[in-house]
Amino acid sequence: MPRILLIDDDTQLGPPLASYFQRFDLALVQAFRPSEGLAELRRGGFDAAILDVMLPEMDGFELCRTIRKQSDLPIVMLTARGDVMDRVVGLELGADDYLPKPFEPRELVARVQTVLRRRVAAPAPRPEPGVLAFEGLRIDPARREVLRQGERVELTGTEFELLHLLAREAGRVLSRDDILNHLRGHEAELLTRAVDIVVSRLRRKLEPLDCIKTLRNAGYSLALRREA
Structure with a gap:
């Protein structure tokens, strides 16, 4: 059963949310302070984290930044209702998704x-015909591994999915809506700026390769x- 760490100082939130998550075979553990949450993450065994923006000790943005220095663990951020900048900043720092408060548990x-x-990742570490090889870049979907000029690049889940999508559709221009629809996987409020943010993060990580071309308004x- 996947284990999810919720870092939120609302003492009334964790218990009912944990019961609800259990209905979907997800185990939710709550930490009330960032220091407590970071200690839990260091002990390991978690598959994703949910971070509130408003926290004691440090805010959720600083906490996200701290986690990203150590791990590519999937992160969902809980942001203030209607505050687009909260969502943009969270995505820029490496969060994989966001959800405004108050939210529906489902x-x-x-x-x-x-x-x-x-x-x-795909279960079998065997020779994979789906490996995509380009000049200076190799993408292995089975291992979820990206090599830039022979060196491994650490990507978040969202970054990998976006790069893999562009690679599978090499030569085709994908609109922001095309990309968002692929990444979301369910009906949700979409933020077009999110695509630009993830592309910007990818470009930095893949330097000095000039991998992703922008076509204005397209x-x-x-x-x-x-590679041949």
Whole structure:
């Protein structure tokens, strides 16, 4: 059963949410303070984390940044209702998804299930015909591994899925809506700016390769040639 760590100082939130998550075969553990949550993560055994923005000790953005320095664990952020900047900042720092408060528990479960599906690798570490090889870049969907000029690049689940999508559709321009519809996997409020943020993160991680081309008012495409 996947284990999810909720870091939120609301003492009334965890118990009913844990009971609800259990109906979907998800085990939810709550930490009330960032220091407690980071200690839990260091002990290991978690498959995703849910972070509230408003926390004691440090806010959820700083906590997300701290986790990202150590791990590519899927992260869902709980943000203030209607505050687009909260969502943008969270995504820029490496969160995989966001959900405004107050939220419906079923939608939070759906968001968590989506980031977990992105995280799951194919089970067989055998030669994989689905490996995508380009000049300076190699993408292995089975191992969820990306090699840039022979060196492994650590990507979040969302970053990997976006890069894999562009690579599978190499030569085709994908609009932001195309990309969002693929990444979400369920009906949800969409934030077009999210695609630009994830693309920006990918570009930085894949430097010095110039991998992703922007076509004004059209979308994005992979700018590398396939290896023969």
